[in-house]
Structure formats: structure tokens, C-alpha cells
Amino acid sequence: MTPSAPVRVLLADDEPLIRAGVRAILAGDPGIEVVAEAGDGAEAVELARRHRPDVALLDIRMPRVDGLAAGAEIRRLLPAVAVVILTTFGEDEYIAKAIDGGATGFLLKSGDPRELTTGIRAAAEGAAYLSPRIARRVIDTMGRTVRTSRAAERVAVLTPREREVLALIGEGISNADIARRLNLVEGTVKTHVSAILTRLAVRNRVQAAILAYEAGIVG
Incomplete structure (x- = not known):
């Protein structure tokens, strides 16, 4: 994807009405293009292979192959x-599995429509995006195995600059926007992000964001 190209999205949901609603919201953003639609997970995988979108927006519950497996x-x-996973409040138990499967975003079907475009853009730019209304529930889904005090101890190994970067990761901000916020070059931000993942022993930005919430450095 070039800077001027629209974000290419694969949309997968087994309910035609939901697909139509999401498509209509995305159509209102000239920087986003729905390149394919699927009614189940198996079809989503095949269409992803064919169209190679920037973002796959997947419902969790779909026939044949569900959104997590897809x-x-x-x-x-x-x-x-x-x-990016489309979820509801009743599907919290699936979120940890989605993270393990490499998902980088979680959006509520009942959320603000603006979150949909924001989350897709963030995912396309390499950021982890958690819908504000489910951020705390994501933490609870992870089992709270690391309590706030323990999370704070883990984060304490970071440098002040790394803590700043981690807080922005927790807000779902891309490397480019972090660079602008902190007046850094993007390459430096990437170095900080890599160091943060290593120091905190987490596998991806979503887990880093969750730890940022646990430690209390993100509201």
C-alpha cells in the first residue's frame, strides 16, 4: 500500500445485513476500499489469498470456518x-484466542461507526487498535494473571522514552503518528517498539497495549 492508495479491506460476516451496514460506513471514507466480501471464514481465507487486502475485517461467528480460525x-x-475482529460484549472469551492468532484490532459491532474507520486505518498502519469500550474487557479476558502491581514492575524496566512509546501503543497509535507526537523519526520509533516487545517479553503490539492498560499508563 502506497501512502496515497486507499486501504484495501476484505469484509467477512455471515449476515448480509451486517455486511451491508459495514460496507456503507466504509464507503463514506474515500481512503478505504472494500475489495472483497465473504459470508464465511473459508471463503474469507480464499479471497484474502486472491485479493491480498491490507486489512481483513472478520466477524467471529461464521459457518464452516469461524473468524478466529480464518x-x-x-x-x-x-x-x-x-x-481486525468484529466482536460483541458477549464474545469476550474469544478475544484471547484472537490475539494468539495474530489479530491486531478489536471493534464492537455496536460501537461508534467512526471507530470502524479509525480501527481499520490504525491496523493498516501497523498499530494495535482496541475499541475503547472493550479495552478493559480485553484485559479481563486475558485472565488478569498479571495484576496491576506486577504489570507496573514489568513496565519499570523500560526507559522513560520507551514508556512514552508504550503509552501511545496502548492508545492504538501507529508508528508514524507516534513519531509525530514525540518529534522522532519513524525508524527510531520502530527501534523503540522492538525494544519494548523484547523487554516486556510480549509477542505483539496488542499484548503490549494490554500490559500498558494493566500498568495504568493508559487511561
């Missing part, structure tokens, strides 16, 4: 494709 398979086959 997202994990898309990430395995096409690591450059960001996976």
Missing part, C-alpha cells in the same frame, strides 16, 4: 495482512 490462517499465509 484470521489465524490469513496471518499464517499472508503475514502482511492485518486482521
